[in-house]
Amino acid sequence: MDPILKVDNLTKVFSGNGKDDFVAVDHASFELMRGECLGIIGESGSGKTTIVNMISRLLDPTEGTIILDNEDITKASGRELRKVYKKMQMVFQTPQESFDPRCRLGDGIGESLRNNDFSKRDARKRVIELLSECGLSEEFADRYPHQVSGGQCQRAAIARALAIKPSLLICDEATSALDVTIQKEILELLNKLRMEHGEELSILFICHDIALVQQFCDRVLVFYKGRLVEQGTPDEIIRNPKDAYTRRLIDSVL
Amino acid sequence: MSDPILRYEHVDISYNGMQAVSDISFSVNQGEILGIVGESGSGKSTLIKAAMGLLGDAGLVTRGDIYYKDINLADLSQAEIRKLNGQELGMIFQNSGSAFCPIRTVGAQLYESMTEHKSITKEEFRKRAINVFSKIGFEDGDRILESYPFELSGGMQQRVGIAVALLSNPGIIFADEPTSALDVSVQKQVVDEMLMARNNFGTTIVLVTHNIGVIGAMADKVLVMKDGKMVEYGDTSQVITDPKEEYTRKLMDAVPRLRRA
Numbered sequence: 001m002d003p004i005l006k007v008d009n010l011t012k013v014f015s016g017n018g019k020d021d022f023v024a025v026d027h028a029s030f031e032l033m034r035g036e037c038l039g040i041i042g043e044s045g046s047g048k049t050t051i052v053n054m055i056s057r058l059l060d061p062t063e064g065t066i067i068l069d070n071e072d073i074t075k076a077s078g079r080e081l082r083k084v085y086k087k088m089q090m091v092f093q094t095p096q097e098s099f100d101p102r103c104r105l106g107d108g109i110g111e112s113l114r115n116n117d118f119s120k121r122d123a124r125k126r127v128i129e130l131l132s133e134c135g136l137s138e139e140f141a142d143r144y145p146h147q148v149s150g151g152q153c154q155r156a157a158i159a160r161a162l163a164i165k166p167s168l169l170i171c172d173e174a175t176s177a178l179d180v181t182i183q184k185e186i187l188e189l190l191n192k193l194r195m196e197h198g199e200e201l202s203i204l205f206i207c208h209d210i211a212l213v214q215q216f217c218d219r220v221l222v223f224y225k226g227r228l229v230e231q232g233t234p235d236e237i238i239r240n241p242k243d244a245y246t247r248r249l250i251d252s253v254l
Numbered sequence: 255m256s257d258p259i260l261r262y263e264h265v266d267i268s269y270n271g272m273q274a275v276s277d278i279s280f281s282v283n284q285g286e287i288l289g290i291v292g293e294s295g296s297g298k299s300t301l302i303k304a305a306m307g308l309l310g311d312a313g314l315v316t317r318g319d320i321y322y323k324d325i326n327l328a329d330l331s332q333a334e335i336r337k338l339n340g341q342e343l344g345m346i347f348q349n350s351g352s353a354f355c356p357i358r359t360v361g362a363q364l365y366e367s368m369t370e371h372k373s374i375t376k377e378e379f380r381k382r383a384i385n386v387f388s389k390i391g392f393e394d395g396d397r398i399l400e401s402y403p404f405e406l407s408g409g410m411q412q413r414v415g416i417a418v419a420l421l422s423n424p425g426i427i428f429a430d431e432p433t434s435a436l437d438v439s440v441q442k443q444v445v446d447e448m449l450m451a452r453n454n455f456g457t458t459i460v461l462v463t464h465n466i467g468v469i470g471a472m473a474d475k476v477l478v479m480k481d482g483k484m485v486e487y488g489d490t491s492q493v494i495t496d497p498k499e500e501y502t503r504k505l506m507d508a509v510p511r512l513r514r515a
Contacts, residue, residue, distance in 0.1 A: 179293040179464060182293075238512060252441065254442065254445065
């Protein structure tokens with residue numbers, strides 16, 4: 001089976017005036033299979049978010065290639081990039097900030113649909129379906145981001161990401177800002193969506209909570225100082241960490 | 255056992271007439287660590303802010319008393335509470351780094367915080383600061399005193415925050431989410447340091463956090479809050495392993511746990 005996402009030798013070097021170059025991501029290569037949930041863990045500054053930003057094309061890689069659904073998107077831009085976002089969507093850490101504060105949630109969720117030739121009425125219908133899929137009632141479509149709680153807003157953000165039926169969902173610390181009880185609800189929602197969509201939905205799950213990754217992911221990558229130091233199933237890595245850093249990370253969990 | 259060092263008696267707190275915390279009673283003994291857990295908005299921070307007089311203009315303790323030793327904190331004026339804060343009531347916040355002035359060295363700011371309460375020579379201060387640093391496992395005390403806050407990492411800033419709170423050897427320390435902004439490996443270090451502080455100085459700590467792992471590692475007793483009310487209060491091991499209330503059980507079940515074996 002071919003992977004939905006293939007990353008090869010991905011590297012990002014930040015260089016500033018008169019400063020030493022900083023290698024944020026150092027030749028990372030990995031694959032994400034269809035229907036798989038792949039976790040990325042590591043401490044702050046390990047390059048997790050830089051990787052995601054490169055994959056989602058918010059940041060240009062210094063070196064390497066990104067292949068999404070057999071298509072090279074390393075240099076995609078403009079119209080081409082808009083097509084890419086039909087296949088790939090993101091959910092960010094702070095849901096409230098990822099919605100336009102002056103637009104209703106329903107407008108934000110339906111935007112990708114409107115951009116893809118849905119009529120206003122059809123988009124609205126689909127938005128309401130999406131909301132109910134994510135456990136929110138119809139009235140949330142007419143609320144503003146500041147009128148809902150963090151957990152509700154994150155549900156809306158997931159609904160927004162799913163609107164265009166992407167094959168890859170990237171969650172960058174999607175539950176880190178939420179309470180444990182809400183976090184559990186969001187994970188249950190993501191699990192439900194995975195069951196329903198099967199191989200049509202793959203998830204890249206960035207998280208610093210190892211226990212959470214163990215519960216949720218099929219496979220996990222451990223990053224340290226921009227390098228991929230270890231990969232395997234969560235149980236394998238947690239029971240038998242090969243790298244010294246991974247061992248330290250696991251020992252630190254309270 | 256001696257008298258409790260901190261006592262909350264039927265405390266109600268309101269913001270602009272809206273009740274945020276209702277009928278909370280508990281007590282903390284000398285050298286004990288009490289953990290307060292709950293979701294966002296459950297009133298856990300409000301509870302300790304009330305003791306430190308940090309509720310702001312909108313917040314008010316509307317009923318009940320908060321006793322520190324035999325002083326009723328809820329009745330003190332701002333000026334009186336300011337004398338106690340720092341000296342008797344220490345505090346550690348979520349982001350200690352942002353509490354420092356960015357353009358002055360850590361040492362200068364720590365010195366100022368001490369002279370606020372008593373006169374002390376620079377030499378004496380230096381000795382004392384380095385002594386505190388070494389007791390919580392900092393080796394390079396001199397270098398830290400000469401650093402600017404931005405020259406230290408987030409974890410280091412947080413550890414300096416703990417050192418500041420310990421400097422004037424307060425009777426009790428209120429810690430509001432002291433490790434929530436940190437990575438797990440740094441979090442463990444900070445937890446170890448706070449435990450070291452308790453062992454070396456006998457400091458009483460009231461710890462507010464949503465991280466139940468931290469509570470399990472540090473606290474002797476736990477208070478669970480929900481919607482401004484106390485749901486459960488008891489020994490840590492009992493509350494974590496065998497919660498009595500439905501809500502506590504739900505909260506404990508929601509915590510992802512690492513399966514190691």
